[in-house]
Amino acid sequence: MKRNLHFIRRNPALCVSTLMIVLLAVTALGAPLIAPFDPLAINLTIVKQSPGPVHLFGTDTLGRDIFSRVVFGARTSLLIGLSATALSLLIGLLAGMLAGYIGGATDTCITMITDLFLAFPSLLLAIAISVLLPPGLLSVTLALCLVGWASFARLFRAMIIALKERSFVEAASAMGCSHMRIMARHLLPHCLPVVMIAATIKVGGFILAESALSFLGLGIQPPEPTWGAMISLHRNYLSSAAWMIFFPGIAIALTVFAFNMFGDCLRDKLDPNLRI
Amino acid sequence: MNFYCKRILMTVPTLLGISIITFVLLQALPGDPVQGLAGDRADPEVLERIRQSMGTERPITLQYVGYLKLLMQGELGRSHYTNRSVSRDIAQKLPNTIILAAAAMLFSTCFGILLGIFMAVNRGTIWDRLALMLSTGGISLPVFWLGLLLIYLFSFKLQLLPPAGMGKGFSGLLFLALPAATLGLNSAAALARITRTSMLEVLSQPYITTARAKGLARRVVIFKHAFKNTLIPVVTLIGLDFGSYLNGSILTETIFGWDGIGRYAVEGIFQRDYPVIMGCVLTGALLFVLVNLAVDLIYGLLDPRIAHAQTESKA
Numbered sequence: 001m002k003r004n005l006h007f008i009r010r011n012p013a014l015c016v017s018t019l020m021i022v023l024l025a026v027t028a029l030g031a032p033l034i035a036p037f038d039p040l041a042i043n044l045t046i047v048k049q050s051p052g053p054v055h056l057f058g059t060d061t062l063g064r065d066i067f068s069r070v071v072f073g074a075r076t077s078l079l080i081g082l083s084a085t086a087l088s089l090l091i092g093l094l095a096g097m098l099a100g101y102i103g104g105a106t107d108t109c110i111t112m113i114t115d116l117f118l119a120f121p122s123l124l125l126a127i128a129i130s131v132l133l134p135p136g137l138l139s140v141t142l143a144l145c146l147v148g149w150a151s152f153a154r155l156f157r158a159m160i161i162a163l164k165e166r167s168f169v170e171a172a173s174a175m176g177c178s179h180m181r182i183m184a185r186h187l188l189p190h191c192l193p194v195v196m197i198a199a200t201i202k203v204g205g206f207i208l209a210e211s212a213l214s215f216l217g218l219g220i221q222p223p224e225p226t227w228g229a230m231i232s233l234h235r236n237y238l239s240s241a242a243w244m245i246f247f248p249g250i251a252i253a254l255t256v257f258a259f260n261m262f263g264d265c266l267r268d269k270l271d272p273n274l275r276i
Numbered sequence: 277m278n279f280y281c282k283r284i285l286m287t288v289p290t291l292l293g294i295s296i297i298t299f300v301l302l303q304a305l306p307g308d309p310v311q312g313l314a315g316d317r318a319d320p321e322v323l324e325r326i327r328q329s330m331g332t333e334r335p336i337t338l339q340y341v342g343y344l345k346l347l348m349q350g351e352l353g354r355s356h357y358t359n360r361s362v363s364r365d366i367a368q369k370l371p372n373t374i375i376l377a378a379a380a381m382l383f384s385t386c387f388g389i390l391l392g393i394f395m396a397v398n399r400g401t402i403w404d405r406l407a408l409m410l411s412t413g414g415i416s417l418p419v420f421w422l423g424l425l426l427i428y429l430f431s432f433k434l435q436l437l438p439p440a441g442m443g444k445g446f447s448g449l450l451f452l453a454l455p456a457a458t459l460g461l462n463s464a465a466a467l468a469r470i471t472r473t474s475m476l477e478v479l480s481q482p483y484i485t486t487a488r489a490k491g492l493a494r495r496v497v498i499f500k501h502a503f504k505n506t507l508i509p510v511v512t513l514i515g516l517d518f519g520s521y522l523n524g525s526i527l528t529e530t531i532f533g534w535d536g537i538g539r540y541a542v543e544g545i546f547q548r549d550y551p552v553i554m555g556c557v558l559t560g561a562l563l564f565v566l567v568n569l570a571v572d573l574i575y576g577l578l579d580p581r582i583a584h585a586q587t588e589s590k591a
Binding site: 013112113115116119120121122123124125127128129131132204208211212215216217218228231232235238239242245246248249252253254256257260261264 | 289290293294297298301304305409412413415416417418419420421424425427428432519520522523526527530531541542545546548550553554556557560561564565568
């Protein structure tokens, strides 16, 4: 117990961000239990009520409880943030590893494609892709993933190129390990710390991008509550009912902040020289 | 071949690749483009004529070559709604976006570098931690939400600045203030962090100790000796961050009613006006590539070792 307290005092940022992420996960998983009202229930007798004891964050123009909508919005944000990160990590890992390990023409080809995707401003490309697909969970995830994989691929490629010259790889290969085994058992574990840092920061970035897409009406479609769409829907009531856009925004900011801070702390602990 | 020629030639495959991606995206668009052009109740004969003139019957490679030819002439098609030339619209709106981005860049550079130096100088103190937290917070804020909050505070509560729109002359500056701050805040925070790291690295070098040891004031050492060397990675980031300005300008211009290509793109999205959307995507990517090129070239001029090293390693 005493050791734990010491740890908290030494690294408060890590503790705070971990706590925030755990809280977020609990909120998302337990949304039906936590939310006091149905996030979709319209009640025209209580429209635009300011925050109070019954409706903690107030109600919106259709009388829906904003607190419940923010709680349910955590589900969408987290789901998209995590699944887009996992998917782009997988693609980036395969592409980067192949490029770095095989080298030669494969490397040139993959690097060219990676650079091409990095040549687009990310949100612009995500917009272009999500315009093509029918709006929904899948299309947002796909758009974000198509935009995000390239930076992972570049990161992995650089790491593999640096690693494969090391003597432990030579030793493994001399012992008769197959290329697959060398990649999976010898190179991959060395990449893991950096992967964790990059992935954590990426989750935050994806959640931010998802909120921007829903703000532009390209994300999950209403009435499903998402933070970005809630802000976009009520931006015309800014002067009369600012709480309607304040709370969803603070939810986005705190979530992204937690992931960014967690990523920073991981970096300080695992790999202080890394710049991402 | 020297570094500069090589770097300029390297943009050619990238530009070709960008045109291929936008071409594929255009091919994948939902609905028949010919039908979209002619309207729902068009005569089959008219449809056939348009189809012939657009060449949609030709093999896909030839279509791509045709598309590329049009792009070379700066032709991005016509808006489905206004029937105005997309390239002309973009040419008209681009200067506004560039003004906004330049103002945001000025804002973020001033604030970011100052905050970064402040953090590095006060390293390890509570001020450093607070400012670091603040800059992490700055990176995490959604641009569109920040813009709305600023409007709420400065326009509705304090009634100091106009909430949206554009103006000329001095009042133009008033209109510019909020959007520029909104657009610049994210990169100001990012810049502050890079400046801090870079400054700390420079401050740990022996020549700084020498300067301090010979009795120079701390202020003089930081601003005269350390500052210039701190700037090298910072300048790169300022250039590379241009992409985030383009991303941010889509949202910022929408909120502040700024008549630039960002808002133009969003209007295109709302109306499903595909030529407009693709024109904006293409323009954005082109700008991004050109700015990256410029940054690399300037970097080579600033630090000749880089140009030299690149030529050596590629030779």
